[in-house]
Amino acid sequence: MNIYKYLALIVTVLIGIIFQPTLLARLSLPGATPDLVLVIVCCWAITKGPAVGAIAGFIAGLLLDVVPPGNNLIGVASIFLALIGYAIGIVGSGPSRSIVRPLLISGIGATTFFLLRTIWALISGSDIALYNFSVNFLTQGIYAAALAVFVYPGIAFLDRRLGPVSRSDELRMQ
């Protein structure tokens, strides 16, 4: 990771934060809203491993809670997402030519995140109805997998593109 990649990471997470509530939430698809932010975190974790996964998750979680319309306790989503990014980096990173693995991993990541947030809502004592839980749980995974089809190649491309060029820049600076 170099400075350009960290910038790219922040920009991609911001894109997720901006478009998820304005565009994806407005589609009003059946079930859950597609979780673009989480898919972006997953894809960074898959391409760059656990440390970057945890950092991406931390930044994304922080922004999710801070930027309107987010209104939760600041820090909760960043704990969940940092852990998810870290776990995915440990389990799912490494070279792979196939798109199937990132797809599956994003689906599992999204359902895990949803589960964690449901448990958190129950623990923190909000009165929530759970009739739609199974539908939301399933659609969450399916939409995340569908988004990963577009997001993963994009982030892998950014990673390749920003790789060697900026590393030599870094060496020159030292």
Place this chain on the structure above:
Amino acid sequence: MRDSARIRTVLAVLLLISFTLVALELRNSGNGITNSIRNVSANLISPLQKSARGLSDSIQNFGSTWREIRTAREIVKDLESENIDLKERLANTDELRRRAAELDALLKIAGLGTYEIVPARVIAIGSGQDYSWTVSIDVGAKDGITTDMSVISGSGLVGRTISVAESTTLVSLLADPSSKVGARIGGKSELGFISGNGLPGELEFEIFDPLAEIQKGDRIVTWGSEGGRPFVAGVPIGEVTSVKSSPGLLTKSARVKPYVKLSTLDLVSVVVEPPRIDPRDSLLPPMPVADTPIPTPSPSATPSPSEN
């Protein structure tokens, strides 16, 4: 391995920062440093979200226009450019007309209750994945909005304002689990609470009097808070869909379907000045059949032409 130890340190540091933030916010509970972080981020990111929202509108318009272009090309080449132009204008007027209709509905409800309102558009919709239902709207402190004002739309109550930045405001919707609204059954004085449960199409109505008479189809309006804040009186909320029989409990509860479709909000308005007199039931949509105590076997015999 040295590398994995470093990675664990990174994770530990990030988690520590997160826990510190949680602790900070729990201690300050809504004011202090976390609140100013929220305001700064609202001022920085909301303009971007506003333009993203505009972009999504134009994508929708473009999509419909593009389909028209392709059929036009097959039929008459010469008319193509003219056709695009006209269709595009048409697509735009459709959108404008729809918005005007919503505004008309808003004005009507505001006029009937003589509320003073500030109209607004919804910028971003909280996805409800964390069970909190919040939206941000494009008016803020510079338009005279403060916290704890009622937000209504053409067909009824939407929610209340919970935090105000310079030019955007966060609105907590009826479906939010933290939302509680004092309400009564239209035409009666039975009091209760409407609360959200994290689902956009369904609210819980808890009536204080366990012997109160309530049935399917009863309409619920706001009771109104002291000084009209956070909730002004007489705003329609929704219709009872089922009554839960709960013998032995101190309160009676029912399920209510809100009049406003909370998951697809667009134009709303913030009530900045409540009416001087309580509008009572005058804002409820007209009953489909004559107001009789016995429910008729065929529910929607005469569909009401007004109210969308």
